[in-house]
Structure formats: structure tokens, C-alpha cells
Amino acid sequence: xxxxxxxxAYRTHTCGALRSADVGEQxxxxxxxxxxxxxxxxxxxxxxxxxxxxxxxxxxxxxEFSKAEVARSEWVLKISGKVVDRSSDNxxxxxxxxxxxxxxxxxxxxxxxxxxxxxVFNEPDYPEETRLTYRFxxxxxxxxxxxxxxxxxxxASIRRRMTDAGFFEFQTPILTASSPEGARDFLVPSRMxxxxxxxLPQAPQQFKQLVMIAGFDRYFQIAPCxxxxxxRADRSPGEFYQLDIEMSFVSQEDVFNAVEPVMRxxxxxxxxxxxxxxxxxxxxxxxxxxxxxxxxPDLRNPIEMEDVxxxxxxxxxxxxxxxxxxxxxVRVWAIPAKTGGSRAFCDxxxxxxxxxxxxxxxxxxxxxxxxxxxxxxDLKHPxxxxxxxxxxxxxxxxxxxxVPQSASTYIxxxxxxxxxxxxxxTEALRKQLNLGxxxxxxxxxxxxxxxxxxxxxxxxxxxEDLDLVDRxxxxxxxxxxxxxxxxDEDAKKVDFSxxxxxxxxxxLEALETKDPLDVLAYQYDIVCNGVELSSGAIRNHKPEIMRxxxxxAGYDESVLEEKFGGMLRALQYGAPPHGGIAPGVDRIxxxxxxEPNIREVTMFPMNQQAEDLLMGAPSEVSAQQLRELxxxxxxxxx
Numbered sequence: 001x002x003x004x005x006x007x008x009a010y011r012t013h014t015c016g017a018l019r020s021a022d023v024g025e026q027x028x029x030x031x032x033x034x035x036x037x038x039x040x041x042x043x044x045x046x047x048x049x050x051x052x053x054x055x056x057x058x059x060x061x062x063x064e065f066s067k068a069e070v071a072r073s074e075w076v077l078k079i080s081g082k083v084v085d086r087s088s089d090n091x092x093x094x095x096x097x098x099x100x101x102x103x104x105x106x107x108x109x110x111x112x113x114x115x116x117x118x119x120v121f122n123e124p125d126y127p128e129e130t131r132l133t134y135r136f137x138x139x140x141x142x143x144x145x146x147x148x149x150x151x152x153x154x155x156a157s158i159r160r161r162m163t164d165a166g167f168f169e170f171q172t173p174i175l176t177a178s179s180p181e182g183a184r185d186f187l188v189p190s191r192m193x194x195x196x197x198x199x200l201p202q203a204p205q206q207f208k209q210l211v212m213i214a215g216f217d218r219y220f221q222i223a224p225c226x227x228x229x230x231x232r233a234d235r236s237p238g239e240f241y242q243l244d245i246e247m248s249f250v251s252q253e254d255v256f257n258a259v260e261p262v263m264r265x266x267x268x269x270x271x272x273x274x275x276x277x278x279x280x281x282x283x284x285x286x287x288x289x290x291x292x293x294x295x296x297p298d299l300r301n302p303i304e305m306e307d308v309x310x311x312x313x314x315x316x317x318x319x320x321x322x323x324x325x326x327x328x329x330v331r332v333w334a335i336p337a338k339t340g341g342s343r344a345f346c347d348x349x350x351x352x353x354x355x356x357x358x359x360x361x362x363x364x365x366x367x368x369x370x371x372x373x374x375x376x377x378d379l380k381h382p383x384x385x386x387x388x389x390x391x392x393x394x395x396x397x398x399x400x401x402x403v404p405q406s407a408s409t410y411i412x413x414x415x416x417x418x419x420x421x422x423x424x425x426t427e428a429l430r431k432q433l434n435l436g437x438x439x440x441x442x443x444x445x446x447x448x449x450x451x452x453x454x455x456x457x458x459x460x461x462x463x464e465d466l467d468l469v470d471r472x473x474x475x476x477x478x479x480x481x482x483x484x485x486x487x488d489e490d491a492k493k494v495d496f497s498x499x500x501x502x503x504x505x506x507x508l509e510a511l512e513t514k515d516p517l518d519v520l521a522y523q524y525d526i527v528c529n530g531v532e533l534s535s536g537a538i539r540n541h542k543p544e545i546m547r548x549x550x551x552x553a554g555y556d557e558s559v560l561e562e563k564f565g566g567m568l569r570a571l572q573y574g575a576p577p578h579g580g581i582a583p584g585v586d587r588i589x590x591x592x593x594x595e596p597n598i599r600e601v602t603m604f605p606m607n608q609q610a611e612d613l614l615m616g617a618p619s620e621v622s623a624q625q626l627r628e629l630x631x632x633x634x635x636x637x638x
Contacts, residue, residue: 010078010110016052020099022083029054029102030078030110032140033071035121043068045104047079050145054097056081058104067107074113074120074140080106128599132613135604147601150270151589155222157269158243158585161262167218167245172207174200174224179563184228186238194630200226203582205501206567208246209539212578213570219246222585228610233597234531234587237610240598242534243588246580252522252538255579256280256478263526263533263583267474270592277476280526284481289448290333293456295482298530299475301463305455308334308443311429317420320362320445332445333455336433337462340440341365345465346415349442352461358454362417365440366430369412411437460530474528474591481505482523485516485552495553498523501567502537503579504549511548526583528591536581543571 010030018027031049038044045056045068056079058068071077081102092098117133118126120140131138139145159169178185178199185199201207203225211219223244231237247255260280267276281299288295291304309332312320323330340346346363353361412418413426421429433441442462444455463469484504486497494516502521504510510519522538540546546568550560560568589601599605606612626633 014051015047015049015054016096018054018083018097018100018102020085023085023100025083026080027083027102028078028080029056031076032120033073033075033077035073036068036071044101045071045077045079047077048140052096055086055092055101056104057101058107062104064104064107067109068104071107071109072113074116074137075109076111076113078108078110079104080108128607129613132605132607135614139603144600147589147593147595148603150593151585151601154266154270154589154592155585157266158262159222161266162220162243162245165218165258165262167220168216169221170211170216170219171221172201172204172211172223176201176207177563179206186226186228189629189631191628202227203242204244205499206564208244208580209501209567209578210570212246212248212539213573213575217248219580220244223582231606231608231610234590236586236598236602237606237608241585242582243585244580244582245536246578248576248578250538250577250579252480252524252579255536255538255581256282256524259526259536259581259583263476266588267476267528267592271474275473277474280476280478282478282480285479285483286481288479289452293333293452293454293459294530295479295525296527296530296532297477297479298460298463298469299477300470300473300529301460302338302468303336303459303463305333305335305459306433308332308429308432311425311432312421312443312445315421315425317362317417320443323445327447329447330445331448332443333448333451334429334433335442335444335455335459335462336435337440337442337466338435338468339438340462340466341367341438342440343414346440346442348465349458349462353454353458356454356457361458362443362445363440364413364415364418364426364429366411366413366435366437368409368437370409417443476526476528479525479527480523481520482525483517484519484521484523484549487517493554496549497521498535499537500550500553501539501546503540504545508542508545508548511545511552516552522579524581526581531587531591532584533587533591534581534583536579538577538579541571541575541577543568546571 008028010028012027013022013029015029015031018029029047029049031047031054034046034048034053036043036045041060043058043065045058047054047056058065062068079102081104083100084103086092086099086101090101116137118130118137120137123141123143126138139148162169175188175198178187178197179202183202185202188198188200190196190198201223204221204223208219208221221244223242224239225242226239229235229237245259247258250258264276264278264280283291283297285295288297290307291297293305309324309330312332313324315321320332324332337345337349340349342365346365349363350361353359411427411430413423413430418426429441430436435441442458444451444458483497484502485494487493488495498521502523505520505522506514523535524537525535526533540549546564547557547560550564555563586598586602590596590598593601595601604612604614611617
């Protein structure tokens with residue numbers, strides 16, 4: 001925004017507004033001193049505000065020169081003067097105001113600044129503690145300031161798109177009851193009800209379902225959510241915002257058809273020309289784990305893992321063959337690595353795997369191998385047979401194969417794995433994976449549930465190290481068909497794998513007749529560039545299904561009534577089929593700003609230890625406050 005402002009008290013124009021058309025005007029501009037430059041007696045002051053930067057100039061003979069001389073970075077000034085053209089050698093085509101400057105006639109110091117703990121001009125990397133303690137200064141820096149502004153425009157666009165799609169924005173409570181959403185609650189003690197606590201909502205899950213049961217059809221909210229969990233690069237500790245959505249009388253596909261255009265068009269608006277997936281592919285949870293080793297696949301990486309167990313069954317590579325024979329759950333997954341066919345790269349990947357706590361990473365790399373002349377004098381020579389297998393038919397119509405009569409070449413596998421499984425199995429692997437000279441393949445063996453995460457990390461590293469990932473695009477997909485339940489090894493019981501309020505595929509019959517670990521749910525995620533943007537589900541809208549599902553997860557009727565009585569009662573009075581989703585606003589902004597860390601798109605984030613260094617939270621409270629809340633501290637011994 002660079003519109004002129006009407007108040008003359010401090011400014012007639014913002015620091016981003018002046019153009020050549022304003023030459024000759026008397027103006028006031030106010031802002032922070034970005035920097036002061038001395039050019040042979042002339043002093044240039046770059047004045048900065050929210051909207052941009054204006055160059056101001058003053059000569060030594062000007063009575064106000066002494067004020068300009070003492071001005072320092074981040075002082076706040078009001079400068080009055082005439083707009084003039086810059087000299088030809090002083091033009092700045094990279095700055096919107098770069099054709100003009102203000103010839104200073106008067107300077108008013110509005111505020112002085114102490115010596116800065118971190119610079120605002122330029123953007124050197126400073127320790128997190130300094131940046132967060134002085135976040136108000138950090139936010140003055142150009143990139144971070146632009147990110148926060150972009151965040152605001154993205155949220156405004158989301159609101160507009162949702163309203164245009166027929167959704168209504170409603171607000172849900174912040175003080176509520178504890179609910180098992182998958183993370184620890186932040187608890188708030190009640191003064192009026194001693195010994196009882198509110199919980200800050202991990203998400204407005206139950207409330208948005210109640211909104212549907214109450215008869216409102218399409219709801220959304222830019223909702224604050226609170227979870228007492230550890231920080232990660234893509235997750236803020238404590239609090240975050242999500243685009244909370246719920247719809248009535250919808251199937252899973254209806255939700256997809258409503259949400260996908262909003263996400264696609266939003267990203268296209270802010271993608272700076274980068275391609276955005278037009279039709280989001282649907283990938284099942286099981287397929288995603290097998291192909292990518294993750295339910296958050298980065299589809300910009302073209303590598304897809306494949307099951308190659310049969311090539312190792314009964315082979316001479318005893319490490320794999322022995323495991324396969326011993327346990328029918330053991331599988332071998334292949335990670336193809338186009339252009340990775342050198343011993344040096346394969347050895348680096350093997351060393352990396354060992355650094356990740358693995359015994360190693362089996363591999364084969366493919367190279368061109370020359371056949372000696374004598375190989376062709378023996379019609380049954382194995383190398384000749386292999387070479388013949390790899391020849392291209394000379395006539396597609398006749399099906400004849402060209403067989404060289406003298407020295408030739410074939411694609412051979414190298415490395416310990418190839419040596420042990422033999423040429424025929426190596427060639428079969430190569431053909432299955434469509435690999436050629438200069439390519440490689442890595443292998444992971446074991447029970448997929450235990451090694452899938454590592455395999456996914458290996459796929460990512462191969463793609464990044466070989467520069468196979470197309471970083472200048474936004475690749476979306478839906479992950480569908482999540483398991484309804486999972487085995488909790490610590491508690492030794494079946495528990496919900498995702499959202500406990502989801503509708504199981506097959507309804508009540510599936511819960512009553514299937515192994516709980518085989519029941520799938522109408523649950524789905526949106527993933528973009530390897531980042532999970534949102535989780536959602538079609539909800540269970542029948543009380544008998546809710547009772548059965550929670551019973552399988554170990555919640556008896558009394559617990560269900562105590563913790564979810566409101567939802568259970570609501571379902572008994574006519575609940576429509578409904579479903580929704582909740583894309584994370586912080587993660588959306590992070591992707592669109594090209595930032596690797598959510599801290600760079602959050603105005604006042606906490607540090608990795610969930611501390612607000614600027615405001616000093618969390619903090620101790622007085623004994624009087626504790627008495628009012630009927631709380632006595634029981635601190636751990638140091």
C-alpha cells in the first residue's frame with residue numbers, strides 16, 4: 001500500500017508513495033532512519049516506514065544539517081521538504097521511489113534509539129535468543145516484515161475465498177474441556193471451581209461438529225489452537241492457527257471438491273509464478289508408505305520405492321535371503337537412484353545410513369561393461385547371453401535381434417549385492433526399476449513398519465544429494481484411507497490412530513466384524529512438498545458407532561459420558577452426515593514465503609523451549625494468585 005495519507009501532522013505521504021509525478025511538491029514524511037550516508041558533505045538519510053523507503057538529502061549549509069549529522073539508525077524522524085528528481089547517476093531502479101528524493105528543509109526528531117542489540121539494515125544471521133528477545137527490532141528487518149505482511153494478505157485471501165464459497169465464519173470457545181486430540185492440553189485452573197481446570201482447545205473439533213448438529217451448514221474459522229508439545233521447524237510450540245472447516249451432508253469427495261479449489265487458487269495467487277498441482281492425486285496411506293516411506297510425501301522428488309523381495313528370496317545374498325526365509329513379514333524395498341551410479345556416492349550413502357544408526361545400506365550401481373572377443377566365440381557364454389538379452393530389436397515387425405559378432409558391451413551391476421545375487425537377478429532388478437548406465441539402487445530389508453521411516457529418509461537424501469528434486473513448484477496430494485486404530489506399544493492396547501470422531505469405513509458392521517487394526521477410516525490429509533498442511537475426516541454422526549469405536553480404544557461408558565457427554569447427547573438428537581478439514585495457516589504461509597522455519601512467518605514466536613523471551617513467559621505467579629486458585633506447587637527436586 002502506497003496511498004497518500006491525509007493527516008499532515010506527521011506525514012502527507014508514506015515513505016513508499018513518492019514518484020516522479022510528485023516532483024515539486026512540499027511533503028512531510030515520517031519513519032525510521034534506515035541508514036545515513038555521507039557523500040562528500042552531502043548527507044543522505046534513507047527513511048523507512050511500513051510502506052517503503054524514501055531517500056532524503058541535505059546540504060551542509062542547511063540550518064538543519066546539525067540535526068541530520070547526529071541522527072542514527074532507527075531514530076524516528078519527521079522530515080519536511082520538496083520532492084526533486086534524482087541525478088542520473090543516483091537513480092535506483094530497484095526501489096519504487098528510486099527516481100526521486102526529498103530535499104530536506106526541516107527535521108523533527110520524534111524519538112531517539114539506543115545502541116541496537118541487532119542491526120536492522122541488511123540481514124545478518126543473529127542468535128535466536130537475541131532475535132526473540134528483541135523481536136520488535138527483528139520485525140523491522142525487510143524480509144521478516146514482508147513475510148508478516150504476506151501472512152496477513154494470505155489470511156485475507158483465505159477469508160474471501162471461503163466466504164465466496166458459501167462458508168460462514170463463526171467463533172468457538174477458547175476455555176473448554178480437555179479432549180484427547182493427540183497432544184497434551186494447556187490447562188487453566190478455575191478460581192470459581194476449586195480443583196477443576198479448563199483446557200485451551202487443541203482444535204475446535206467438537207465445537208465445529210456441534211455447529212453442524214445445530215443446523216449451520218458450512219462453517220469456517222481462522223482458529224487459534226493450543227498444544228503443549230515440542231517445537232519443530234514446521235510446528236510452533238504452544239499455539240498455532242488453522243483454517244478450520246466443517247460441512248454438512250457431505251461425502252469425502254464433497255469435502256475434496258470444496259477445499260481443493262481454495263487451496264489450489266490460494267497457492268497460485270501467492271506462488272510467484274511457480275507451477276501448482278491442478279488436480280490433487282489421491283494416494284492411499286498404505287501406498288504412500290510403500291512408495292515414499294512417509295504419509296507426507298514430497299512429490300517433487302521423482303523417486304518411488306518398489307518392493308523387490310522376490311529377487312532376493314533364495315538368493316546368494318544371505319543377509320536378506322535369511323531374513324525373508326525366517327519371517328514372511330520381511331520385505332526388501334528398492335530405492336532407485338538415477339545418476340547415482342558411482343562407488344563414491346554409494347559409499348557415502350552407506351556411511352550416512354550407519355550414521356543414522358543402521359547397519360548399512362545395500363546397493364548396486366550400473367556401469368557399461370565391455371565383452372571380450374572370446375565371449376562371442378562361445379555361443380553359450382553367459383556374458384554373451386546377457387548381452388543378447390539387452391539388445392534392441394532391429395526390426396519391430398520381424399522381432400529379430402541384432403547380435404554383435406565381436407567385442408561389445410552390456411549393462412552390468414557392481415557392488416557386493418550384485419556379486420552375491422548373480423547377473424540374472426541383477427538384470428531382472430534393473431529392468432523392473434528401469435535403470436541404466438550411471439544409475440544405482442539402494443536396498444532396505446526388514447519389517448516395513450519398522451524401517452519405512454528410515455527408507456523415506458534415504459529416499460529424501462538420495463533425491464536431494466543427486467539434485468533430482470524440482471524445488472520451484474508446489475506439488476499437492478491427498479493421503480486417504482488411514483487406519484482407524486493402531487497398536488499402542490507402550491500401553492499395550494488398541495488406540496485411535498488419528499481423530500477419534502472419524503467415521504470408520506463400513507460403519508458399525510466393520511467395527512463389529514473386523515480386526516480393529518484392519519479397519520480404515522474416512523480420514524485424509526492434504527500434503528504439499530512434503531509438508532502436512534491439514535488433517536480431516538468424515539465424522540461419525542451415530543451414537544452407537546461412537547460408543548463402539550471408543551469401546552475398542554478402551555474407553556468405557558462412564559469415561560465416554562464424562563469426557564464426551566456433550567457430543568454423545570448431541571448425536572442422539574439428529575446429527576447430519578458431516579465432515580471437514582483444518583489446513584494449518586502457519587505452514588501455508590511458511591511454504592508460500594519459501595521459509596524453512598515457522599518462526600520466520602510468525603510475529604511473536606516462542607523459542608524451542610516454549611519460552612516467550614520478549615514478554616518473559618512462562619513466569620512465576622504470586623502466592624496470592626495461587627491461594628485464590630487453591631493451588632499448591634509440587635515442584636521437582638533440582
